[in-house]
Amino acid sequence: MAEYFADLHIHIGRTKTGRAVKITGAKTLTFSNIIEHARDYKGLNMIGIIDSHSPEVLEEMGQLLQAGELEEHPDGGLMYGGMSVILGSELEINDESTQGPIHVLCYIPYLDKMKAFSSWLSFHLKNVHLSSQRVYISGKDLQRKVKELGGLFIPAHVFTPFKSLYGKGVNQSLTEVFDPDMIDAVELGLSSDTMMADQLSELHRYPFVTNSDAHSLAKIAREYQKIEMAEPSFHELKLALRGEDGRAIRANYGLDPQLGKYHRTVCAECFTFTPSYDEACSKCGSIKKVKGVADRIGELKSSAGLQYGRPPYIHQVPLEFVPGLGPKMLEKLLDHFGTEMAILHYVPLESLQNVIPAKTAAVIDKARKGELRFLAGGGGKYGKIAD
Template identity: 55%
Template structure:
């Protein structure tokens, strides 16, 4: 029997259990234990991709959990921790031999053994294997072949963001300038784009899209996610879902309205004013810009539409974006409804109004239906939710 699972496959480790930094820009509270606890108990996530498992201390902690029967390997790959399945992965930085890039990619392995082999292989090709998102001094296509050899997944990350992404500054026109297109398993869209925007690039029509949080703090988990239909939450079933095989599929992508992302608009890199791409800033006169995803996609546009099998993309406004929904109010909601997924997807108007003021309840329902007016973000600043659309 098939079931629908919530998956967020881009979550960083901030600190190891010994307190050593892994993702320097991530919160210290992002430890493996707290990620797994928050995912299952608070967020309502069924499958997590922890993408700093190349770090020896992180990998050893997972290995010890299996030894002590706090987790067990699934027959089809992946590791079951109580209520949450973990796919071990890593985020790395790559360039091609001509110097194009750098770009970030996600690599996922089915087993601890294959993750250990990949970790050892990468450690010989990076300067500091104890840290996240490190440059790997190897041809991108060689990395792709190694991942395929280990039966893993190779997924370009947040592909449109201005920095360290394939279409940001990684390539001029095509991902084939760096990668072997046949050895890419999926594309991660990032917070400032959605399916309709991405499908303006014809070469992407062949790939499934993933929407993940890229969480640098516990509360950012599940700000983007996907619902996946699987027989069980295993790695092999997930690979089938990416190919739409035997009823396994991505049912829906849930992500921010792209206007809420940090890089939707082009903005002046000096003062932050919204600017037209390629022109001087009207406020300060600077020609330095952080090009927005919308403008970059206009440059790259080569098609429209996309495959008929493409799942729907649901614009999802995270609870933390909703006006006047502070920490104490969120705690009340979680105490009653259990998880954020229950609050966002399942609680009725009457149930919500019994816990919080009607104005907040109405905003939660409006967010569920993409009924909130938003102000576009850009230049590294998130967009803002303004009000309910009348």
């Protein structure tokens, strides 16, 4: 057994030919750029590409397999050197049961099965080339198709105010939309953590995953998990989500929820913090609000909190959030220590101080120890480090 760092929610911005996949994703987010950056700069051992259904992305994967740069693992996933690529698809459902669009993540074990999934999807959505497209079937029908292909089904960023299971303020339970027995895990999103999510008793049965939802190379691994497996493959990931045969998620690493874009309720016009969702903004008088994740969870609360046996949720500050740590200084750190995973987990403070200013090194160290203070985010704006 070994421990592996995994970020299972990374978008494709453009194909190799320049065709848009995730329209809001960076143009540099091509498949080839992602796998190189995730392995060699971030230090990840497993990634999920959740636009793998796009035909040109599938074509590029096939070309890299033929060239010998990728190799299909017999237990699922594509191997790029020592890093595993899990094939996934983010889709949007919005039938009469959802009361608003909901994003879900579907992971398929093998390339030929993902091609079959892509072909099937082309009959149920308007543009199979694009990411996060609305699929015109029910959530339960989509679950059944994923399971037919041997896949994994995970509701995405379940508390964010837009396009999520709980965020819209209408859906009160996942059983209204999904078959609970065909859910393999729940993705928390940037503005919540394990303690917050476990206040919903219906989530107690599911493992929590923490992923970046990266729309740029820099955002890869801003959230991830440490998984104990025999090797990085699709089958081993499935066992880890089930907690079987000694496989398990050993730790979730994510932003302190205050750093997330939707942690607290704010005025939709001026972003002023608004303690009451129903009162006019004290600054501009607007009655339009963006409800924060913390307040939404408070409405749904049905449990006291953390369940026994959960892995630790470790609040982590991505290096790009560290004040004073610009691209050149980050490059200097990477030149010395190899990957962001090494810097965030293993490099001693004294070694950091030998490479970058002591003040910046101290912030990184305080972040690793959970000693920083934050100004909470909301309404689509990230929080900030207050120290």
